[in-house]
Amino acid sequence: MIQTLSYFTIQSNILVLIVAVTLVADPGRDGRIWRILRLDALLGIVITGLVFDLVLIDYVHPSGWQLVATIGFHYIAPWATLLGWLLFGPRPRIDRSTMAWAFLWPFAWIVYTFLRGALVGWYPYPFLDVAEIGYARSIASTAIILGVAVVLVLIFKAIDGAQARTASRP
Template identity: 55%
Template sequence: MSRWWHGPVALVVIASLAVQLALIFTGGADANSGQTGEALRLGVRLWRLFSYFTIESNLLVLAAALVLVWRPTFDGPVWRVVRLDALLGILITGLVFAIMLAPQVHLTGAALAATVGFHYISPWATIAAWLLFGPRPRISWSTVAGAFVWPLAWLVYIFTQGAFTDWYPYPFLGRDGPGPRSSHPQRGLVVVLAPAFAALFKLADARMPALLRDTPTPDHRVSAPPERSAP
């Protein structure tokens, strides 16, 4: 049953990305910022597109959805980190866009359709799928620690390139005047919320029911020693 949920999620992300790429190649609006690319080279627009946390989160959602369509109970230590990254990233994407960015971005036409897919359907359908189907338990504290490698690497990348290009994908990541200080308290809020959401996912994973649950494995139970045959 979960395949019939994850499949449409994957299709939404693919369709949104296809629309956004078409807009990039034709000089249309960016679904993340609402800006057109008439003054920018195509390569710069593509680089900026894939620098957005929104796009990277949706790509993780797409990868996770495709794997879960293929095998709903797929498992592995790296996979657990990727799945948690997809959940964390897309939850932050949905909340930050709805609360902080949507009032500043005014889109129409194809760009609006893309942003609905990226910022509304993908986030909440992904979270709903995890709440309904799991599978769980799958999240350990080591999984939580591993899931922060990508967001921290993204932040380092964004601030490093921003020091040279003075471009930041989101207003609250920018700087005011000389130096890297920011007048936007939202930056600190996002940094604080990310660990809180990760902890909530961990606790919910251990306690909430799900339509797909793991059976005990040697990693979760103490195995009895093998019996020796009589001489």
């Protein structure tokens, strides 16, 4: 169970589920913690989809129910979440403070992943597997993904602000 919950994919899908349920209950939901969770869900799930498509797809060969889960976790959830956010918001919900705090979970996941990997010898993804590719390549892979995450958050902020301004025009 710990190993399953150690995947960024699983954590990001859980965040998407939590945020989606809270939005169904209250479409105008707001609050400091909720804004951070919403951005974490959006960022995490888009990163999940991109990393799977660009990096991991050659490493996995699912069949049966694994294939169904892979399609749901890596294709449907990421792009449906992004589309839902683009179409329905709510906005504005992304400010500089939210952007900064939204990186707490990914950084915590990275630290946890490398510490746990060093202790138990297991890493959730091949591009992080220190035993196979070494610390330099693992850290470089992590830095690239964090760079992409920063760019995505800046894009999300720009869209959030632009759509909020458009929605507020008479």
